[in-house]
Amino acid sequence: MDHNALQEARSISAWLNDIFFRIHRHPELERQEYQTQALILAELERMGIEAKSIADTGVLGIIRGGKPGKTIAFRADMDALPIQEETGLPYASQIPGVMHACGHDAHVTMLLGAAKLLADRKEELQGNVKLFFQPAEEGAGGAKRMIEVGCMEDPHVDSVFFGHCAADHPTGSVSIRPGFVSAASNPFTVTFRGKGAHGASPHKSNDVIVAASHAVIALQTVASRRTAPTDSVVISVGSLHAGTAGNVLPETASLQGIIRTLDPNTRIRVTKDVRQIIEGIAAAMDVEAEIEIVEGYASTCNDESMTELVKHAAAALFGDSSVYHQPAPSLGTEDVGYFLQEAPGCYYHIGVGSKEKGFVYPVHNPRFAADPDALPCGAALYVQIAEEFLQ
C-alpha cells in the first residue's frame, strides 16, 4: 500500500463531521429517508460518482475502477428511530421524537467518506466499488427490497461488507467473528378463542386463560427440550392479554412473542414446533387457536475468509491489539444478512465509544452518541478493505 488510508480519512475530518452533524440533526424514520437520500445523491454527484435512487428512499452508487476486476459492495443503513434524543449535544436531533440512536447517521457518513477517498484514486482500482445506502433497516426490510430490484447485479457483486457502530468498543477498534453473528426473527401472534362464562361456572366455558397459560410455559420447551444445547433458540412471549374482570371467563386470550434462531434449518423446525405445541394445547383444552408466524429478518453469517480479510485490514490500520474477537453471536437482528446470503462477506462492529468523552451509552438508548473521531476510522477501513479485496 503506497498510501495511508487512515491519514487520508483524518485529513477530511471536518467534512465528515459536517455531513454527520447534518444527518444527525435531521433524522428520518424508515421509508421516509427523503432528505438523507437527497444529501447522499448530492454529495456523490459532487464527487463525480454514478448514483441513482433505489427502493424508494435508498441510493445505489458505483465507482468503476480504471482496471478490470471484481466488484465489492459496502452497505450503510440510513434510518433513525422513534426515540426522543437526550444527549444534549449541540448537533442533537431537531425532530421531536425521532433520533439517530442506532448510529446509521455515522454509517452513511463513513461510507460517503470512503466513497470520496476511493473516487480520488479510481484509476488505480482493479475492479468496482458499489455503494449501498439502504433505507428501512429497523424493521421494514430495506435490504430485501434492494436485492429484489437488482442491486447485486450489473455488475455482479462478489462480496459485501458492513461495519455497525458499537459504543462498547473504543474509537479505533473493531470487533468481529466468523460464522453466525445475528439472528433470524419470526414474530408471532396466537389468539385462543372459546366460550365465555361466569368464573363460578368454569364447566360452562372453554377457558382460554388456562390454555394461554399452558402455551406460555410449553413454548419454552422448544428451546429447552427440542433444541440441541449447543444450538441457539430464543422464544420470548412479551405480551399476554385476556379478560376484563376477576369473575368473568373471557372468550379470547392473545399472546405475542418472538422466535430467534441462528441456523436456517433450526428456524424452519422451530416454527413448526411452535405451531404443533399451540395446536396441541388448543385441542387438549377444547379451545380454538389462530396462529400467525411472520417471516422476519434472516440470520447473518460471516464468511471465514472475508472475516480474515477484515481482520487483516483493521490490524493494518489500528494495530493487532485493537481487533477484538466477538466471542458469541447476538440474537438481535440485522437485515444485512440478506446481502450476505447473496454473496460472501462480513458484518463487523466498529468502535465509536469513548469513556473520556462520555460516549458510553449503547445503541437504541436516548443518550447514545457516536464519537465523531470514529468517522475517519470507519471510512478508512472501507478503503483498506476495498483495496485488499480488489488486489
Ligand SMILES: [Zn+2]
Ligand atoms: Zn438499530
Ligand SMILES: [Zn+2]
Ligand atoms: Zn443499526
